[in-house]
Amino acid sequence: MSEATQTLWLIPTLPLLAAGALALTPRDNRTAAKALSIGSMALALLLSIRGLLESLRLQGDHGVAREFFNFVWLSFGAGEAGVLKLGVVLDPLTAVMLVMVTFVGLLIFIFSVGYMEHDANFKQFFCFLSLFAAAMLGLIVSNSLLLLFICWELVGVASYLLIGFWFHNPEAAAAAKKAFITTRIGDMGFLLGMVWLYAETGTLLFYDGGAGCLEQGAIAAMVAKTAAGGIAVSTCIALLIFCGAVGKSGQLPLHVWLPDAMEGPTPVSALIHAATMVAAGVFLVARMFPVFEAVPPGAEGGATALTIVTWVGATTAVFAALIAVAQNDIKRILAYSTVSQLGYMMLGIGVGGVAVGMFHLIMHAFFKALLFLGAGSVIHGCHEEQDIRKMGGIKDHMPWTFYTYAIGMLCLTGLPFLVGFVSKDEILVSALHGNTDSLVSLLPFLMGLFGAVLTSFYMFRQVFYAFYGEYRGGDEHTPHESPKVMVAPLVGLAAALVFFSLPKLNPWGWFSGFLEGGHHHEIPTGHVAVVIFLSVVAFLVGASLAYRLYFRRGIRSADAPDALQERFPEAFETLAGRFHVDELYEASVIKANAWLAKMADLLDRKVWNGITQFVTQVAVMFAWFARLFDEYVINLGFDFGCRRVNDGGRFATKPQSGQIQSYLRVIGISLAVGVLLLTWGCSGS
């Protein structure tokens, strides 16, 4: 095992230690906050680069090079079956993801120093960011589905803390809760999938020298078994785990939390809700790909699980892009764009495999982080204004922000020959390849293409609104460029994107070879040419439509209706209202849940309690009968006897009259009880 693998655990541990130390640091120690969090992240980046180099060195000509290190976490029973191991793994998937997360993360940490400068809870912010980074990096390096799940949930809680960072704002608090709960819905599926996998394979380690759950033996066992309905167990497990991915990656129908998550500070949106955490769902599918792609021997067609991944991805891609068209909040547009792009990644994995989806994931992380940080810079420069209708003309005020933003935006929209074009193109090529036999199988490709038109359109719309024309934000203040500490990360990310786009570099060829261990899918050049042509057309159609509607006509004032709104008011309303999904959930799921809660409470108060009351009443009645029986049947006899004795006694004990009666009564009752008990005892034996 190489030294890089041996020290892999340090990569998540360093930020974790920073988070722990910061939690115990006094509140106003800003220097410690900066130094610890950025320092730990920089070290993590160095270690990650070392891991990537090592992984490249290990890569041979055949297959994927992989090193892992497992250890026992707990044991709950006798023998090997009762031992639960966790572990870390270094393979190409881990390596590229690590470098991306630490690099983007480091730049976002630096950006935050400027962005959060005036916040009273500065230290806490960096504590939470470090916690997030630790959990995210742990998720990437883990060689066990359980460790991945643990980090997955910790990522969720870090996200909860950061979305609700401005907790005094009720919307932020509500959004934080919504994010946690919505993703947890998916996580319940994930949990069930995980325990099912555990039950079937007896391990949760991914790789364990042939005994791991992603290796040949385990996969073959899962494929061979069928669950209820004749579906292969592997497919059921894959789909349950996919539920978790749907929640985390904001796929339909659990996408509703992601736009609301924009209530958090903008660096959070960039780091968590654009570049890294939301991509964790895609990463999970990529990691578990052997389970997803497994098909019973001799089965017709592709793997059912992958088909579902494809369809969910394609639907989400178009659905969210449509919504993005009619949003006015600069961050919400980017949020829906993120949802849509995550859909593309899922589509990519579904049709083209790990490399296709992951390549888009990595590239998207760079340009979407850049866009979010750019948006943060714009918001900062426009005095916390987020409505693009109240911006305008800021390209002259904020040139650095503008040019870097433009690079990110052109990558996202797929300007030919930029790296964003390449990554999207690969998805579309894979969607087309082998799927031309019927309209249904072609549909994901067409949806992807339509999504590309929309992407181009909404991004150009946003840029024309925000950066061109006249400033519409009132006269009190004019926008200003952000400080150097915020601009520098923008430049860094933009430079990385330009670097990746250099034609000589051809990152895709290298990337797919690296991730898939040399198994390159040969795709006919005819298909490639068609797709390139169509992608360019899609880009141009979207861009020119936006140009006509928003640039040539210009935007007159902040409250003028949108150009689309004038033409198609009803359609625009629906899109602006986000297809009313939130309202639908409000009226269905949330109402139903509240109703169930009420019913459970009523059941408790009325039914269970009612039964108790009834039983109590019966018991009380019984007690009354017993008392009556006592008084009028048993006591009567004794009273009679007592009176006799009493009569006699009264004469003899006149001075103490009345006393003896009570004594005798006590004795009499005791006697009766004693006799009764004895009789009962005798008859019993």
Place this chain on the structure above:
Amino acid sequence: MGVFGLMNDAPLISILTFFPLVGALIVGLLRSNDAARVRAMAFAVSLVTLFPIAFMWLNFETYPAGGGLQFVERHDWIPSLGVEYFVGIDGLGLLMILLTGIVAPMAIQASSGSPKNPRLYFALILFLQAGLYGAFTALNFFHWFLFWELVLIPSYFLIRNWGGPRCRAAALQFFIFTMVGSIAMLVGFVALYQNAASFDFMELAEGARNNGAATMAIFVCVLLGFAVKVPLIPFHSWLPATYSEAPTPVTMLLTGVMSKMGVYGFVRILLPIFPAQVEAALGVLTALAVLTIVLSALAALAQTDLKRMLAYSSVNHLGYCMLAVFAASQYTSVDPQWAAEKSAALSGVIIQMFNHGVTAAAIFCFIGFIEQRSGGLRGVDDFGGLRKIAPVFCGLMGISLFASLGLPGLSGFVGEFLIFKGVFALNSWAAALATPGLLVTAVFLLKILQRVFSGPLNEKWAGFAELTTREQMLVAPAVALMFVLGVYPQLFLNLTNSTVVRIVNQLAN
């Protein structure tokens, strides 16, 4: 060495049990009636019991031969009736007395302010502690039952005399429910004695089930006693009122430790003695466990009183234990995989018992702090934005709530994961049907964080005080345990492993 040698031979468990009893007498007869001094005395007595427990832990054999009992004391008592004084612990017992030893001093310290008649109040708590130690170590029905009842009586008076406005009704309900359960159990064991001529739990587990001594009717009687205590829906309706009307320190004991007596009974007594009957009634019992999990979570969501909400949450958490206990009692082939699944489920149960005890006690402790600051107000909507002025309060309570909802990295997750792992393999549908419980738990626990601590500060509480150092010290051990057991659960699994393996082997025979 001399001291330790002496301690090795000493009747540690008896000392442990009777020390708080003597302490209760001393506290009750103190001359001072000053609450702070009486509390200090009671706290000292209660805390000192941790020493014998720590000693037993340190000298606990992880893998004793046969997974057997340790620190056993056995003396004839009433030979003609087969009554012995027989105490001892295994991993389960050790964790339960440790839990008692942690929660009881915490509850005593949490009783700040001055309860009326402090001598009696603290004496009763010590009395209760003694009863708990006794009930978790006794291995002969006779004195086990004495301790079981001994726990009931002080808690009845504590609820009745120091509780909230409707405490008398609550105390009565609590008493009647548990009493009915106890009497049913007594009848059951007397009948069992008639058949098997033994009161010894170990003997009963080994012998009675084979010769037809354990019958369905007896099983139902005993089941009733435990089901009320845990509680299992529909025997739970005493609980919300009791938990919310009891003084908060007593609620800490009720939920932290006393609710574990029921689960303990299931694991120690019901499963080993009545495996055939549990198996026969498995469908109904599993359904009840699932209902308990889901309905109590939903009912918690509908509450506005924090204490009632957490009371239902407690029912919910112990519902998972019940689910796992029933799943583990399922008949399977003797394949080692099934043994592993049952071990996972039962390990999960024991770990969950301990973790829930600590976490729930801590959360009620926080609610007590809130009550002290608000003059008794504790509605979920009565506050708002407290995090701004009491960040440490919010942080520590937040950690406890997240531990309760089963966040990985904190203690609650380990138990729930092991339970779900085991239960899913043994009874997939039950596990799947129980998952909504996990979800709804998150909803209402986050609702507390949202409504009480987030949003704009409710001006009425502008003077809400941050946790004092004393209060921080009080909850710090519990919070530390949440982290330690979340990250390194093997610390306790080491203790329970042999016990679990023994129970699983018993079940397989």
